[in-house]
């Protein structure tokens with residue numbers, strides 16, 4: 001990345017120590033880095049550390065006498081290919097949202113016309129406070145990209161949303177933006193995964209053997225291609241490694257339906273790999289069912305079909321990919337599902353193929369497009385299958 005210039009803005013929060021890692025990540029990828037820090041930031045990290053890591057002078061004092069004839073905040077604003085504020089406190093967010101420029105960094109932010117990335121970090125109550133949220137919306141309206149924050153343990157001792165996004169992820173988002181790396185850069189992708197559990201009584205449920213692995217592999221592969229991914233998953237022991245994946249946990253088919261509908265409109269690609277229950281108990285017994293009789297009848301009612309509903313609401317430019325798990329008349333059944341649910345592609349798993357489908361690390365699929373084209377994969381690792389599915393998706397969205 002020689003030739004690319006990053007200005008990292010550091011403000012006064014404990015996460016400032018993480019921006020040192022961010023400087024290193026950009027430097028080791030060949031970027032030129034200059035740092036603008038607030039006075040409060042320098043209570044957490046020192047000028048010496050910043051200058052040693054960035055190999056450039058720190059920009060912290062607006063009124064520093066200079067031998068150069070150019071005005072520092074203007075020249076730095078022009079020099080930068082982008083500005084990344086990490087961590088961004090409620091204070092800098094508020095100042096920038098309202099056009100206040102009273103120190104080196106806030107002045108630079110107003111002076112630059114280059115892309116600005118903001119990684120908020122603060123106490124969860126501060127982050128949730130309506131004024132802060134409003135200021136973040138104002139920054140988004142100005143075109144700033146907000147990265148994070150994450151939820152988790154906070155330095156103040158509480159737990160919630162406010163932890164600065166990890167440096168690795170901030171780096172990836174910015175790097176992808178500058179290089180255009182990733183075929184799905186700028187795209188939003190929603191993926192469903194895993195089984196659903198339909199409760200019978202407080203201790204029992206109807207479920208299935210889906211592990212969720214195929215959906216998790218798809219989520220990681222789409223994130224690696226630069227997409228912003230939302231992974232809506234039923235109960236599973238899996239964890240997702242890629243920080244660009246926003247995970248939403250659900251239990252029942254109805255919860256999965258609700259979560260999908262809430263975000264479907266903004267998605268570019270939706271891949272429904274979850275093994276959603278087709279039926280759910282009409283009533284959930286309020287107490288544990290006792291074995292007082294020799295048999296038990298459960299009355300089940302149909303769940304709402306997420307794929308079919310998304311298909312009926314699909315807007316221009318959206319790509320909808322469904323899965324079909326079949327045990328007989330595979331291609332006919334899958335093709336019927338493709339058309340009746342108005343999907344663009346259906347990924348067919350056949351339980352007849354050894355090593356494919358549920359509970360395995362491998363899969364073997366056939367993809368059928370609505371134009372009738374087919375792509376067949378060999379039996380391979382689900383990560384590799386995920387890349388095959390995304391290859392087909394990328395080819396279609398490029399057309």
Ligand code: CTP
Nearest residue numbers: 272273274276303304305306307322323324325
């Ligand atoms: N699906 C869904 N919502 C449901 C049921 C299924 O979104 N309530 C989705 C699955 O995630 C998958 C596709 O529909 O992408 C096909 O699921 P499958 O169970 O194979 O098909 P069904 O339509 O349920 O048909 P059948 O069970 O009769 O084969």
